[in-house]
Amino acid sequence: MSSVNSSSTSRDRLAKQRGIPTKCDCGEAVSRFTSKTIKNLGRLFHCCPLGSQKDKTHLFKWTDKSVIEEIEDFQDLFDVLLVDISEFQKSVRAGEAMMKRPESRIEEIEDAIAHCEEKTSECIRELKSIKAFFVCCLMMVFMYHTYA
Ligand SMILES: [Zn+2]
Incomplete structure (x- = not known):
């Protein structure tokens, strides 16, 4: 009786291999x-x-x-894959956000450079008018000393 129990236990253990079996424990x-x-x-x-x-x-x-075990295992694997895909999508979105950040920084720097160029040409215009005013003053002083 005990040998029957042990053999049926052995068979149960063999039958517990998930999915479609390919090999027996004996190697066949x-x-x-x-x-x-x-x-x-x-x-x-x-x-x-x-x-x-x-x-x-x-x-x-x-x-x-x-086959039922194969389908159950596939469903489990599918659930894991769904979680992996959603995590991958999160990573892609985070990567895209990181890629956009340097673009916005470049735009900010370009705006700052354009502003600086504008200010520089404004300064040059003012310097030219100051230079013209100074030359005019110099001429007036020269004429004052020459004709006074
Ligand atoms: Zn066997």
Whole structure:
């Protein structure tokens, strides 16, 4: 009785491999078969070629259960991917914001340079008028000293 329990435990452990099994614990590659029993006629299953009705230490697993596990695992993976995509989108948006910052700084600097150029030409104009005024004053002083 205890040997039956241990073999069924062993088979349970083998059946607990998630998804569609590829290898038995004995190292043999598992194959897919179609059940020919009346109870499960046409039902697909994976099993180790070394297994038998009596030797239950080798892998046996119904394919429909394996496929359901594959779908469940895929859903979990899909959820993880959705989280990854939303985090990636956040990173892209942050990157785009960082890329825009230097552009706005360049625009600010260009505006400042344009303002400086404007002020410089204004100063040059004032200097020219001061120079003209000074020359005019100099001429008046010269004429005053010459003709007075
Ligand atoms: Zn096996």
